[in-house]
Amino acid sequence: MREGSNNLSYPCDKRPEAAELVEVAAGVFWIRMPLPISLNHINLWLLEEEDGWTIVDTGMATEDIKSLWNEIFESQLNSKPVKRVIVTHMHLDHVGLAGWLCEKHGVELWMSRTEYLTCRVVAAEIGGNAPKEAIEFFRTAGFSDDALSVFQSRFRGRSAFVTPIPGAFQRLTDGQCIRIDDTTWNVRVGQGHSPEHACLYSENLNVLIAGDQILPRISPNVGVRPNEPHANPLKDWLESCQKFRDTLPADVLVLPSHGDPFFGVHSRLEAMMQDHHDGLTRLYDFCNVGRMATEVFPILFKGPINDKNLVIAAGEAIAHLNYLLAEGKLAVETDEQGVKRYRQCK
Helix, strand or coil, X not given: CEXXXXXXXXXXXXXXXXXXXXXXXXXXXXXXXXXXXXXXEEEEEEEEECXXXXXXXXXXXXXHHHHHHHHHHHHCCCCCCEEEEECCCCCHHHHCCHHHHHHHHCCEEEEEHXXXXXXXXXXXXXXXXXXXXXXXXXXXXXXXXXXXXXXXXXXXXXXXXXXXXXXXXXXXXXXXXXXXXXXXXXXXXXXXXXXXEEEEEECCCCEEEEECCCCCCCCCCCCCCCCCCCCCHHHHHHHHHHHHHXXXXXXXXXXXXXXXCEECHHHHHHHHHHHHHHHHHHHXXXXXXXXXXXXXXXXXXXXXXXXXCHHHHHHHHHHHHHHHHHCCCEXXXXXXXXXXXXXXXX
């Protein structure tokens, strides 16, 4: 067992190789797939039953990941069929191959309703031009013309990472119980990172499949989307963190979508919440004069912001600014160039 920061420990000494399954709890298997983005991997999960398998999350729609899945199907599943595909939330690294997997195995997609419907909207948009509302959203955040051009190009390119979403689904709801073999999985919904993120908790295994809601080494991106510019997802995420802190046992094994399985969920949740509250304090102090959203990046983020992460950085910056707006601590006005500037309320 390896020790980590924030009082975390990592019980798995071995990460899965390509197309390898590593059992992390009884009937729960860890798969690690590559991603063609800066976050270079995703953890996926297989739940074994006497007569089949459940897939939890899918990876992006790349030929490499399809090949790895086919290798798993041919050599790792003991000739048992896939029975269902569960997707924790709508982001393309989690849902990108859901359509392909469901069609290949003739099974249903299981998702929460808001995630499924939002995913259908996103899938309908990508591949075409970015909506004018999205371009305006980032322009008023302070994007240059060059940055807007890069955004529009990358917006169109996302279509390569997702197969057609199934036209029907099985709904997941908060508190729902799913019986998989001898194990009951309780759906725990979190918000903020995505609208209705479904985690799966097994009391008898003491395991939480956390998706992106709780990560061991990085904080989940919590961003405002252009189609809901006044949203307050950071409030939702902080409330979800507190709910998980209050309801999960301290010794639960957390299976995150990025990083390694870990123990220490209470410490991790407390650290993430504190980091965001500290960031809000720094942000408020920095807005003693009017600031564009793109100006506050150094206050909130340790790493450099570039073309690859500019959009998610802007969404997260605006989430923090919207939180302080909702608290009545900041006001916003639009300058002569049409850019929003945020400053402390007098």
